[in-house]
Amino acid sequence: MSIPLRRPLAAMVGVMSLAAGTATLAAGPARSVPPPAEAQCPQAYPVGDLVKDQPVDGLTVSSGTAPDTFTGTVLGTITDGIAAGLDMIVVRLSSPEIDRVGGIWEGMSGSPVYAADGRLIGAVSYGLAFGSSPVAGVTPAGEMQALLTTAPSPQPQPRLRVSVPARIQARMVAGGAATEQAASSGLQRLAVPVGVSGLSSARLGKAASRLDLGNVRLYRAAPAVTAPLAGDGQIFAGSNLAASLSYGDLSAVGTGTTTMVCGDTVVGFGHPFSFSGDTSMTMHAASVVYVQEDPLGVPFKVSNPTGPVGVVDEDRLAGIKGELGAAPASTLVRTVVTGPRGRSRTGDTRVSVPDFASTATALGLLSNMDRVFDHTGKGSSYVQFTISGHTSAGAPFTLTRTNRFADSADVSYASILEPPAAVDALLGNDFTAVTLDQVRVNASMSDQVRAFRVARVQVRARHAWRTVGPDSVVRTRRGRDVVLRAVLGSRRNELGSKLVTVRLHVPRSAPRGDTGVVQVGAEGDQGGDGSGDPTLGGEPTSFGQLLRSLQTAPRNDGLLVSLQLSSSEDGTPAAQTKAQVGDVVTGAAQFTLRIR
Missing domain, CATH: 2.40.10.10 (Trypsin-like serine proteases)
Structure with missing residues (x-):
């Protein structure tokens, strides 16, 4: 017309x-x-x-x-x-x-x-x-x-x-x-003012590099609620227009202005948000709190977003475009954190842009940990996470993993890195496209640094324990077990000590007269970056192997004992055994083993 x-x-x-x-x-x-x-x-x-x-x-x-x-x-x-x-x-x-x-x-x-x-x-x-x-x-x-x-x-x-x-x-x-x-x-x-909820000013500054949104101005804002809001009357020419990468507990919402509304189609900003082209950001309305003067730069609008009113499906040179109505499909990131005094909180974040899922997982967990732990400081944590989704063929999958963390300065930040790394590995895998349905993280926190270090190693010989070190030589026969124990000490003996006994089986195929090094130490220190699972023979070659590799990657609370024979041509350990310590373990010790 x-x-x-x-x-x-x-x-x-x-x-x-x-x-x-x-x-x-x-x-x-x-x-x-x-x-x-x-x-x-x-x-x-x-x-x-x-x-x-x-x-x-x-x-x-x-x-x-x-x-x-x-x-x-x-x-x-x-x-x-x-x-x-x-x-x-x-x-x-x-x-x-x-x-x-x-x-x-x-x-x-x-x-x-x-x-x-x-x-x-x-x-x-x-x-x-x-x-x-x-x-x-x-x-x-x-x-x-x-x-x-x-x-x-x-x-x-x-x-x-x-x-x-x-x-x-x-x-x-x-x-x-x-x-x-x-x-x-x-x-x-003009930069896009991006309101981020759930993080203190210090945390927001530290998280800026991870957000990596380009030409934006980050500021602390209220979260965008997850309940949808009727779009009629909320979005109109000249109104506030917001687009989120995630909303809920960890909201990352950029706000500008609506230029035109044609039917149910909305166009705004006049320039890109992040120039991502086809996208699936969630559309929100917003209410402006005030316009902040900046004597050294450009003033900026501070606003609080509403719940979802539609989807932003294009992020182009001349602006963003979206449709009023249903919000886009999203991944639920749910974090449940329990603190040292029994305080607990559940936080929910919805992520509609898949590439932002790992960042939302890390910062959503950090936000909830800071809220429950209520300070930045030393401590320990036990983190269990489950990632569920489906492949492009519709096959469902689930990854579940647990680990422990300890840090003498900032246990919250030290505890948030593994779940988002797994999210990145799944989304970026070389085998199949995947859709993540839910990321659930359960974490319990203590203000005590529960960490032990390998102090010495003892070998059982003639019904007695003999302390061994780098200059020690232990003789054994092929096909036998070497019984040893690690003596684990704590800093200043604040937690006392732990004794961990394991059996290392010497392969019957080991050559007589061969020598090797037995290393006893933290599994996480010996396991590399976790990209290849020793039980799978290196890098995964299928999506199923990737899942198992992520699930069985080295843990911080594991003690690993390995035998490396001098006759090995490819450097593969001749034998390995693991034991769970129940707390974070660090350090290592070794001795020489000679095959008779």
Whole structure:
């Protein structure tokens, strides 16, 4: 249907403000108002028809959920400013909030900019690279509307920074929008404010490298609830628009602004979130807490997300696109943590982007451990996790594993690394595509560092225990058992000592006169990185072997005794035996064995 070229802002702001229970904001002179659906999905204004000093206005949210209006003028157009074949429109904007914080803010990305006749010019997406400024780079509406109808095609990498032509620099400086230094610094894509829940400021800083989301600003935020929220009335042109990689206990939610809503299809941001192309992020609405001034950089929007309202299925050069309705399929990450004084908590996180599952597992577990342990410090933990899912052929699988950890500085962080490593190994395996249905981690924590070290080794000979060391030689026959025990000591003898007795069987095939080294030590120290399981003969060659390899990888609470004969050509141990200690064990000792 044709869309009348009429001004939508006054009616849109009034209706949405009343719906939000707030006072209607002044929106300038009254104009003819189109039906709401047409206001949400207007015609695109041709970039070539824009002229210098042409008036514009638009919608964005600076507090709560009701949008404010802003006004402005066109400064010019930068050919190929965003990417090859994609121009950038440069405008100067003003509103009470823009003026208060010194310019446009991160989180305004996607704010629709309209011409006087109601057609959509585009979306705010860039700001001055040199701090805050009312100058904004705008992604053309036609390119964003192409997300509604065209099939995805290969696109060039968007530019993070754009040089401003001299003629536009002069207009920026002459109009007071920027200093000469700021204008010459160019325009930079506005970062996406990403709210992360469940982590302290210190933890968030440490986790930043693991999140690795590109051009974002991380801040602490409230979690997005897992209960779905009806999308009607929550997402509209000028509203907050949020996309999450995970939500719930560990929420990682980027917030911008909705540019247009055509039927149930939503387009916003005006630039990529992480430029991932086809994606399965969860769509949320959000409520703005405030816009934070930044004297050294660009202001940014702090907001709290709602529950899911749909799916974001494209993350492209000109913005993100999604569908209102059901949330995408997700993996449930459930962590159950019990602390040293019996305190317990269950945390649930939903992950809709598979590549983010390992990060959500690590940080979701860390968040829950910090909440229950209630400090950063020394201690021990017992961690059991189960990962369930199915292969591309529909075959179900389950991986279950347990391990113990001890650390004298930060036991919580030391305990979170193994479950996400297993998630990564399963998702990145070379044998079959997999879908993870659930990752469940149960952890119990103690503020006592329960760790023992191999102090010495004794061998049973003639009904007595004989202490042996690197210079000792023990003689035995082929096919016999060497009975030995490890004496394990604790730091400062705070936990006393432990005696672990094992039998090492010498193969009947061992050559007479051969010698070998018996090593007694922590299984984790001798087992390498766990990528190859000794019981499977090295690297897995099937998905089933990968599962067994992950399940039987060396443990921190295992004592491993191995015999390495000098006659072995490939370095394979002639014999091995393991024993569970019940606490973390470290260190090693060895002696020489001679075959008679």
